[in-house]
Amino acid sequence: MTNSTRIIGNGPHKVMALHGWFGSAHGWGPLYDVLNPHDFTYAFMDYRGYGGSMAIAGDFTIAEIAGDAVVIANDLNWERFSLIGHSMGGKAIQQVLLDVPDRVRKLVAITPVPACEVPFDEQGWAFFSGAAKDPAVRKGIIDLSTGKRLSEYWLDKMVAHSLNNSTVEAFAAYLNAWAKTDFSDRVKGNSAAIKVIVGEHDPTLTAESMRQTYMQWYPNAQLEIMANAGHYPADETPVCLATTIEAFLRA
Numbered sequence: 001m002t003n004s005t006r007i008i009g010n011g012p013h014k015v016m017a018l019h020g021w022f023g024s025a026h027g028w029g030p031l032y033d034v035l036n037p038h039d040f041t042y043a044f045m046d047y048r049g050y051g052g053s054m055a056i057a058g059d060f061t062i063a064e065i066a067g068d069a070v071v072i073a074n075d076l077n078w079e080r081f082s083l084i085g086h087s088m089g090g091k092a093i094q095q096v097l098l099d100v101p102d103r104v105r106k107l108v109a110i111t112p113v114p115a116c117e118v119p120f121d122e123q124g125w126a127f128f129s130g131a132a133k134d135p136a137v138r139k140g141i142i143d144l145s146t147g148k149r150l151s152e153y154w155l156d157k158m159v160a161h162s163l164n165n166s167t168v169e170a171f172a173a174y175l176n177a178w179a180k181t182d183f184s185d186r187v188k189g190n191s192a193a194i195k196v197i198v199g200e201h202d203p204t205l206t207a208e209s210m211r212q213t214y215m216q217w218y219p220n221a222q223l224e225i226m227a228n229a230g231h232y233p234a235d236e237t238p239v240c241l242a243t244t245i246e247a248f249l250r251a
Contacts (some may be wrong), residue, residue: 002075003068004052006044009037013105013249014078016069016096017044020087020111021174022142022158024051024165028086029235034242040249042084045072049170060173062181066095073103082106082249086234087205088113088178094187107194108245111205111231114213116184128179132172135159146230147201154235188217195222195248199229199236222248 006025019027025044035042047065048058058064069092073081082105085093090112097104120128131137139159143150162171196214198207207225215221224244229236 003048003056003072004046005072008032008035008042008044009040011037011039011041013040014073014076014081015040015042015084015249016073016078016081016093017042017084018065018069018086018089018092019044019047019050020089021171021178022138022162023086023089024161026051027161027165029232030238031234031242034239036242036246040246043072043076045069046165047170047174049167049173051165054165054167054170058170060170060177062092062095062177062183065089065092065177066099069096070100070103079103080105082108084108084110084245085112086110087231088174091115091178091181095183097190097192098183098186101192104192106249107192108248109194109196109214110233110241111198111202112196112210112214113178113205114184114209115182115187115217116213117182118179120179128175129172132168132175135163138162142231145202145204146199146232146236147203149201149230150236158232158235184213184217190218191220192218193220194218195224195244197224197226197233197241197244199226199231199233201228201230205231 025046046053048056083093090109093107094115142158196210226233233241
């Protein structure tokens with residue numbers, strides 16, 4: 001069974017978009033409305049256990065996400081394509097690059113998890129692990145990752161979307177996938193063109209953390225700090241995000 005996918009646009013430049021831990025193919029906020037549908041075709045994929053793919057069984061790994069993304073590209077007859085990845089999806093797009101390097105044009109990593117293991121102390125791991133079954137923990141993580149500056153209404157909407165678009169089993173397993181998977185040795189020195197975007201209010205996936213990971217490993221990487229955004233620029237600053245994504249993809 002092929003993963004559920006939302007298609008935006010019909011332009012010649014093909015782009016696969018992979019969502020974050022709290023997201024889905026329909027969870028990119030207002031970004032859909034400001035993407036250029038004439039120059040680009042965007043495919044937003046649901047991971048197994050998420051959104052329209054909630055009923056699809058899986059191992060819920062980064063490798064599986066990447067493999068499913070390539071299947072979607074094949075089904076769409078995309079010989080070459082670019083990739084966008086948000087958060088956990090930023091890790092997954094790097095795995096796609098490793099799997100099919102000759103087919104990848106460019107990568108855009110938005111507040112992305114790096115290819116290495118993510119360090120957690122015992123307290124932090126216990127907190128994040130509780131998110132699978134506790135909506136209050138999900139809300140706390142979203143609030144923290146956006147700088148504790150956004151409205152209760154928006155936070156509640158983000159939590160509701162996450163609860164309605166992921167199974168508990170998949171959500172719990174993907175924490176291990178994005179936090180514990182390490183293939184950083186395989187990406188070091190990769191010449192791919194990659195744009196890394198961080199939000200100025202994201203307290204964890206900061207510009208400095210990108211300088212120690214992505215910018216060290218990818219010699220052709222570019223780094224941008226997005227003003228007035230935390231971990232969710234697609235919701236917080238959609239027009240600015242779409243503008244910088246498409247300028248990079250066109251260049």
